[in-house]
Amino acid sequence: MSDIDILRPMRNNPLQFLSDELETLKQQGLYRPLRILESEQGAHATFDHKSVVNLSSNNYLGLTTHPKLREAALQAVRKYGTGSGSVRTIAGTMEMHMELERRLAAFKKVEAVVVFQSGFTANAGTVSAVLTKEDVVISDELNHASIIDGCRLSRAAIKVFPHKDADAARKIMKDLPAAQRKLLITDGVFSMDGDLGPLPALCDVAEEFGAIMMVDDAHASGVFGRQGRGTVDHFDCHGRVDIQVGTLSKAVGVLGGYVAGTKDFIEFLYHRARPFLFSTSHPPAVAAACLAAIDVLENEPHWMQQLWDNTKYFKAGLQRHGFNTGRGESPITPVIVGEAPMAAQMSDRLFQAGVFAQSIGFPTVPRGQARLRTIVTATHSRQDLDYALDRFGAVGKELGVIA
Numbered sequence: 001m002s003d004i005d006i007l008r009p010m011r012n013n014p015l016q017f018l019s020d021e022l023e024t025l026k027q028q029g030l031y032r033p034l035r036i037l038e039s040e041q042g043a044h045a046t047f048d049h050k051s052v053v054n055l056s057s058n059n060y061l062g063l064t065t066h067p068k069l070r071e072a073a074l075q076a077v078r079k080y081g082t083g084s085g086s087v088r089t090i091a092g093t094m095e096m097h098m099e100l101e102r103r104l105a106a107f108k109k110v111e112a113v114v115v116f117q118s119g120f121t122a123n124a125g126t127v128s129a130v131l132t133k134e135d136v137v138i139s140d141e142l143n144h145a146s147i148i149d150g151c152r153l154s155r156a157a158i159k160v161f162p163h164k165d166a167d168a169a170r171k172i173m174k175d176l177p178a179a180q181r182k183l184l185i186t187d188g189v190f191s192m193d194g195d196l197g198p199l200p201a202l203c204d205v206a207e208e209f210g211a212i213m214m215v216d217d218a219h220a221s222g223v224f225g226r227q228g229r230g231t232v233d234h235f236d237c238h239g240r241v242d243i244q245v246g247t248l249s250k251a252v253g254v255l256g257g258y259v260a261g262t263k264d265f266i267e268f269l270y271h272r273a274r275p276f277l278f279s280t281s282h283p284p285a286v287a288a289a290c291l292a293a294i295d296v297l298e299n300e301p302h303w304m305q306q307l308w309d310n311t312k313y314f315k316a317g318l319q320r321h322g323f324n325t326g327r328g329e330s331p332i333t334p335v336i337v338g339e340a341p342m343a344a345q346m347s348d349r350l351f352q353a354g355v356f357a358q359s360i361g362f363p364t365v366p367r368g369q370a371r372l373r374t375i376v377t378a379t380h381s382r383q384d385l386d387y388a389l390d391r392f393g394a395v396g397k398e399l400g401v402i403a
């Protein structure tokens with residue numbers, strides 16, 4: 001008997017149903033062990049003792065290892081230590097947190113910004129603070145889980161429209177009482193398909209019905225718009241989107257989420273957003289590295305240029321092989337293969353061949369649309385991309401995914 005068994009009381013395991021569910025996942029080919037990263041999160045990385053070309057991170061611009069971010073984080077640790085020690089509303093607001101919010105507001109060209117611990121808490125905390133059970137949210141069917149959770153927490157009625165269908169959103173709006181408060185919400189870039197929310201058309205709908213317009217730009221921050229300002233800038237929808245969410249965890253290379261809007265709205269979130277009120281603020285190193293990342297976005301445009309050059313090159317290569325790359329318009333390029341076990345098998349075969357492209361199956365994507373989700377970064381070399389394309393071609397043929 002192990003030590004763990006001795007500690008466990010002698011009774012039936014009330015969590016047995018979870019073990020049963022895990023067993024079902026295994027039988028359905030939906031169980032995926034975690035890959036363990038043993039190096040920096042780079043274009044090349046070592047996972048599970050294997051050196052691979054890494055096509056699975058959200059480190060779009062390679063900023064996780066940028067010398068300026070590293071140095072800023074190190075200096076912050078030396079000067080301020082490792083933790084902030086409190087939630088923002090008690091003793092955990094450091095000058096650096098405020099500076100980061102001011103810099104982000106100037107960068108996004110809005111009145112004010114509040115930073116959360118993650119993009120997830122930014123979305124969930126904002127939607128649940130703004131809406132009540134009297135209100136209604138009109139949401140794209142493929143919006144991120146953090147939006148869905150925020151909607152559920154708010155207890156507002158949830159009306160889902162088919163993916164990117166602004167006319168369907170309009171029809172839903174028409175049937176709602178004029179006086180009811182409405183929030184129309186979309187991802188800027190959809191995380192599993194890499195396509196863009198139809199912002200101009202959705203802004204039209206929101207304006208027609210007096211709805212609050214909200215965009216989650218997690219995958220657009222640092223990727224779309226001038227200097228990576230996001231899809232609102234990309235589509236020139238400035239002044240038409242009331243609530244913009246961005247993340248600091250992906251292209252920005254660190255951790256966190258932010259909400260951009262009017263000064264009063266942000267002050268409201270300071271008082272009502274539950275992750276802001278009830279969870280400790282970022283360590284100094286995180287805030288300092290995020291500040292350095294804004295400098296990099298503003299002063300080193302070649303990273304974005306390189307990201308987009310690599311994206312076009314890699315996507316074209318996959319398409320030349322005959323892969324189904326879906327409707328991606330961003331550096332996220334799905335390789336759709338069908339059922340989850342096939343996606344898992346292909347991902348594993350590629351991994352053995354030195355390329356890491358994680359498989360994604362149900363429930364993250366619909367059944368029958370399991371895929372390998374690829375993301376190239378600014379720091380991949382042409383040699384890396386050629387190597388990955390070559391292996392994709394070989395494994396795709398071996399498994400009959402392409403002819």
Ligand SMILES: Cc1ncc(COP(=O)(O)O)c(C=O)c1O
Nearest residue numbers: 118119120144191218247249256
């Ligand atoms: C569309 C979208 N929104 C929000 C998030 C959450 O961002 P974070 O990783 O910073 O919590 C993600 C990340 O997975 C995402 O893909």
